[in-house]
Amino acid sequence: MADRDRIPVLVVSGFLGSGKTTLLRRLLAEAQAVGERLGVVVNDFGSLGIDRALLGAGSTRSVELAGGCVCCELSDELVVVLEELRRSARPDRIVIETSGLALPYETQLSLWRPPVSEWSSDDMAVVLVNAEQLAEDRDLGELFEQQVSAADLLILNQVDRVPESLLPALEERLHGIEPDVPIVRAVQADVDPLLLRPADARPRSAPEERAHDHALHRHYAAETLEIEPGLTESALVARLRALGAVRAKGFVATAEGPRLVQGVGRRIECTPATPPDPALLGRLVVIRAVDGERG
Numbered sequence: 001m002a003d004r005d006r007i008p009v010l011v012v013s014g015f016l017g018s019g020k021t022t023l024l025r026r027l028l029a030e031a032q033a034v035g036e037r038l039g040v041v042v043n044d045f046g047s048l049g050i051d052r053a054l055l056g057a058g059s060t061r062s063v064e065l066a067g068g069c070v071c072c073e074l075s076d077e078l079v080v081v082l083e084e085l086r087r088s089a090r091p092d093r094i095v096i097e098t099s100g101l102a103l104p105y106e107t108q109l110s111l112w113r114p115p116v117s118e119w120s121s122d123d124m125a126v127v128l129v130n131a132e133q134l135a136e137d138r139d140l141g142e143l144f145e146q147q148v149s150a151a152d153l154l155i156l157n158q159v160d161r162v163p164e165s166l167l168p169a170l171e172e173r174l175h176g177i178e179p180d181v182p183i184v185r186a187v188q189a190d191v192d193p194l195l196l197r198p199a200d201a202r203p204r205s206a207p208e209e210r211a212h213d214h215a216l217h218r219h220y221a222a223e224t225l226e227i228e229p230g231l232t233e234s235a236l237v238a239r240l241r242a243l244g245a246v247r248a249k250g251f252v253a254t255a256e257g258p259r260l261v262q263g264v265g266r267r268i269e270c271t272p273a274t275p276p277d278p279a280l281l282g283r284l285v286v287i288r289a290v291d292g293e294r295g
Helices: 020-034 050-055 075-089 104-112 131-135 142-149 164-177 214-219 233-243
Strands: 007-014 038-044 062-066 093-097 120-130 153-157 183-185 220-226 247-254 257-264 267-272 283-289
Touching: 007 020, 007 104, 020 038, 020 093, 020 120, 038 075, 062 075, 075 093, 075 104, 104 120, 120 131, 120 142, 131 153, 131 164, 142 164, 153 164, 164 183, 233 247, 233 257, 233 267, 233 283, 247 267
Parallel strands: 007 093, 007 120, 038 062, 038 093, 120 153, 153 183
Antiparallel strands: 220 283, 247 257, 247 283, 257 267
């Protein structure tokens, strides 16, 4: 296949609640504005597929892989899905949004497996970091460090939630994990889209295997909670905080109306929203640390 016909791939990764879906929505809007055919693979650790619902479940160029991570349990399925996406959508570019527990480097290794290796071109891993999480030393264990060390570009996101004076120290901490990685600051994952494309068309060389521990995923467990309608927002927030969840996401029919619920640590936000699929209303995916793994 000629190099001009090969398809570049962007891997969007980052820990739970770092802003991956927000970034993906921006990429979709940019693609629509410039007439680019964007193929999207969304990987949810939970089984409800909330992220794909937020992107628009009716998209013919969007594919969901739920109930595991594309870097390990779903790696074979990822190869199959990428090939089907290429054949059916003929995209100009493909974006893979990993789950918050996936290792971006291991996800990129799937791009070297045939038949994907026969048509994919330059690939890039962008990893988002929640500045508030970093400032609070929350869930900064080995999994977080492996994600950061695999990044071609780090987006220090939600910088508006921490004092500006702390930002240099936060960036220094990230460079302590991966000294040479470039870092850009962002609010709501708003970055120059040109930063999310390979800088040039360098010839690709197969990556070397890295030592990793997929058992890290066993430190986290996802469950689906059924939430009865009519709870006030304050009661819902109190219930979720009592669970001690790392991440919560879903749609709930509160006393104030339908709400998109997004929780990251103790920060829980309820935004007016109606789910694209009525079956999602009243169901939350909650991810909690188990076996004492807190970073």
